[in-house]
Amino acid sequence: MTTTPLARVDAGALRGRALRYYDLFMAAFVAILLLSNIVGASKPAMVTLPFYGPWVFGAGVFFFPFSYIIGDVLTEVYGYARARRVIWAGFGALLFYAVMAWIVVALPPAPGWPGQSAYESVFGNGWRIVLASMTAFWAGEFANSFVLARMKILTQGKHLWMRTIGSTVVGQGLDSLIFYPLAFYGLAGWPIEQLGQVIVSQFLLKTAWEAALTPLTYLVVNRLKRAEGLDVFDETTDFTPFGTKI
Template identity: 65%
Template sequence: MQDTPIISQSASDLTGRQFRYYDFVMAAFVAILLLSNIIGAAKPAALTISGEQWIFGAGILFFPLGYVIGDVLTEVYGYARARRVIWVGFAAMLFMAFMSWVVVALPPAPGWDGQAAYESVFGQVWRIVIASITAFWAGEFVNSYVMARMKIWTAGKHLWSRTIGSTFVGQGIDSLIFYPLAFWGVWSNEQVINVMITNWLLKVGWEVVLTPVTYGVVGWLKRKEGVEIFDKGTNFSPFKTKV
């Protein structure tokens, strides 16, 4: 399929426009968000590096991909369309939490001995669920806002500065909300702070490592969609869904 010539446009000039790959990027974002929370969050993992053991939540290997896709959404489709995707992800996380609670609470059938294992994987501490959903919502919106603003400030140049800078701030907000809200008073104060800082730096490090991938995906999507969107005149309120 022939690429469409890229035209720089204000996001407000593209209200109601349909894009070829927007829905696919949205689906990838929501899928990674849910799977990293379902599959990865329940398992603590440990790696030995230079004789020192590092313990981390397994979900950290894949959860940062959501921020990478969030960067792609804002860079290619603008803040307003990224905002819609964040709300879709937020709603999906709420439903996932509700469904997990209902399924775990249902009495098991006679003869089925998997309830304990099921509860250990899908049973949720509601304090952690609330912390996770709140941190995701705030972190993703901050990430998208910084990304959109920096694109205007840099005149669309230096994509790496926007992806890394927005993730640095967005993941910082995410970690600053999640770990104290989920574990303050459960872990020692020192442990909460150490894990919060370590995981924040690991997530930003992932963004740096994946920068070449981000460049490739962003460049391909821009060529296919044929636009270079700048969020001039955009209403940055998170409490809107209109594009």
């Protein structure tokens, strides 16, 4: 990335300005959100920890936090309104996935094809998972972006680690608390004790994972700000989550 002089600007001043890497981060966010919900969300995994014993966690925990990291980067570099647009783009992609999964599962299989039961097992809960994800993400991701944007103003742009981790605690807490009960409560293979353990472990793991990646977040944010030549503050932003206006 080439560098240009860095300037502090209000988010509203970006209207009509060409942004070099915004679309790439939007694409990355949507891809990670989709794959985390399709591949990782449905499987509870287990490892045996020393001095603790079996520990159950959602298999997508290693990848889903990257969507929050990208959300932090988008809010920090481009402002809340553009992060909000990316979140709604992700919701649209999830909705398309849900419709597609429902149609594919419902179509009669060709005679002799043995994969229908596997398809139903993996994709049959698509609507429930997607609706749970959209509800949890509405609360979690918007809370994450709001907290980060407001903390940036309060800290005058200092202490990036404080606002990325602080916003993550709020966002991931809401996301884990909402998503797993809505998606899996009452399903076979998800007893209530295991569900509670997964909620707690998901929150702790996702928060710890994002905190561990703070140096990477610093690197990406600083390089991206220099490449775009700006440092956005949401001083006049309308923080409603309803809408995509920038």
